[in-house]
Amino acid sequence: MDSKGILSFLKTQQNQITYLYENIVRIETPSSAKTALEELAAHLDTYLNAMGLNVVKHCYENAGPSIVASTKATALPPILLCSHLDTVHPVGAFGKDAFIRDKDNPDKVYGPGVYDTKGGVVIAIFVLKALLHFGYTKRQIKLVLVSDEEVAHNLSQGASAKLIEDEASGACCCFNCDSGRLNDRIVLQRNGGGIFKLKVHGKAAHAGNAPWEGANAILAASKMIAAIAELNDYNDAYFGAGVIKGGTKSNIVPDYCEVTNDIRFKTNAAYNDALAKIRTIADSNPDSRIHAEVEATGLFRAMEKVPKTDALLDHFADACQELGYNRPTGVFAGGCSDAAFVTYMGVPTLCGTGIVGDNGHTLEEYAFESSIIEQAAKVILTILTLPDDF
Incomplete structure (x- = not known):
């Protein structure tokens, strides 16, 4: 034809x-x-x-x-x-x-x-x-x-x-x-693109009476966000924190914070490498009362x-x-x-x-x-x- x-x-x-x-x-x-x-x-x-x-x-x-x-x-x-x-x-x-x-x-x-x-x-x-x-x-x-x-x-x-x-x-x-x-x-x-949630668990405490007894999940999450941002390489992979939520009241040390992040990558190998580095950051907490999880969702290769x-x-x-x-x-x-x-x-x-x-x-x-x-x-x-x- x-x-x-x-x-x-x-x-x-x-x-x-x-x-x-x-x-x-x-x-x-x-x-x-x-x-x-x-x-x-x-x-x-x-x-x-x-x-x-x-x-x-x-x-x-x-x-x-x-x-x-x-x-x-x-x-x-x-x-x-x-x-x-x-x-x-x-x-x-x-x-x-x-x-x-x-x-x-x-x-x-x-x-x-x-x-x-x-x-x-x-x-x-x-x-x-x-x-x-x-x-x-x-x-x-x-x-x-x-x-x-x-x-x-x-x-x-x-x-x-x-x-x-x-x-x-x-x-x-x-x-x-x-x-x-x-x-x-x-x-x-x-x-490629994906979403990963950074879920940070801390310990609640009264912000006035005994703040030292708490472990601030929002503060810990903010440090992780900054560390993740340092990984940005626009040639291979880059990240962005898009949504953050945590805490209940201003006078309570927050015991939970959740950050939804966007990730973009040029190769699937770059994605796997980036996610491994993010998990390393989440696991590196000087305060043993802080625990963080990385949940990868919505992956587009x-x-x-x-x-x-x-x-x-x-x-x-x-x-x-x-x-x-x-x-x-x-x-x-x-x-x-x-x-x-x-x-x-x-x-x-x-x-x-x-x-x-x-x-x-x-x-x-x-x-x-x-x-x-x-x-x-x-x-x-x-x-x-x-x-x-x-």
Whole structure:
């Protein structure tokens, strides 16, 4: 199939693309809105089943469902497509109608998830639809959609992240249809991120009568925060205390303090090293009455390059060029994404193959609808031309 055939088919799907895009944006799905996410998952479940795909829905107690839709397995390793259904915006944040077209440029749209990343969901679905139309059967194609990416998979207690890893195992490559970058950039590496809580226990005492009998947990925690800040290395890992709570009354020596910290890291090895150093600080208390615990939660792995990452980018760039688009540039991104769980399994991944736009996670979030066809065509042609030995 040549590039003109791909673009021609996708253009015949324009009305369906627009209809699906508008509908799923208008189903507002912040991560905690389990009922809305179930509604969206049911809508997509029906859509994907109608395409003749094998669809499996994974349900969780406190999170929206995950969906895995796949074609038939073949002898060659499969190809993975990923995206997520949840958004960061509260329901109603963009007004009564969540899908807004710019008055001066109808191709430019605003709304919760138009960029991050409902547009990417549409791209992934129409990549699959096009491959089915062209009779592609060389490799199995698997689409994984999760519903708590924006909260680091905490609502599913990490189960949706584990699902991504399981589905990625043995794949030859992955296209993560997360937010596409302006100026022809494709993400090859990303920071990892996580949350760790520093829980400091001390000893309560009357602040007036016998303060010396107490062990001030807030004071001890503040010293640990300062020591942890000294570890900051913006080349490998860095930390920030974001929330602190402790004590009950000003006249009582506090016996407990809890600090919630953010941690960012460029490699997974850097994370393990940083966490070991933090635990050493927590364990190094001159006052034996002070006890501290470090609880790591909400881990997002770092997206790292694997041996075939650059080769996959080259194949993708060739496809872009054949379609008449610019060759992309591989970049490093600071934010986290599910691509990290795929590369952790050793699978070469291109992230940011979703809809093109900007200002994600803000009320100025926007995307260019026409880029759905452009981005989908790039992924389709890359898959169709991928060598058997990749």
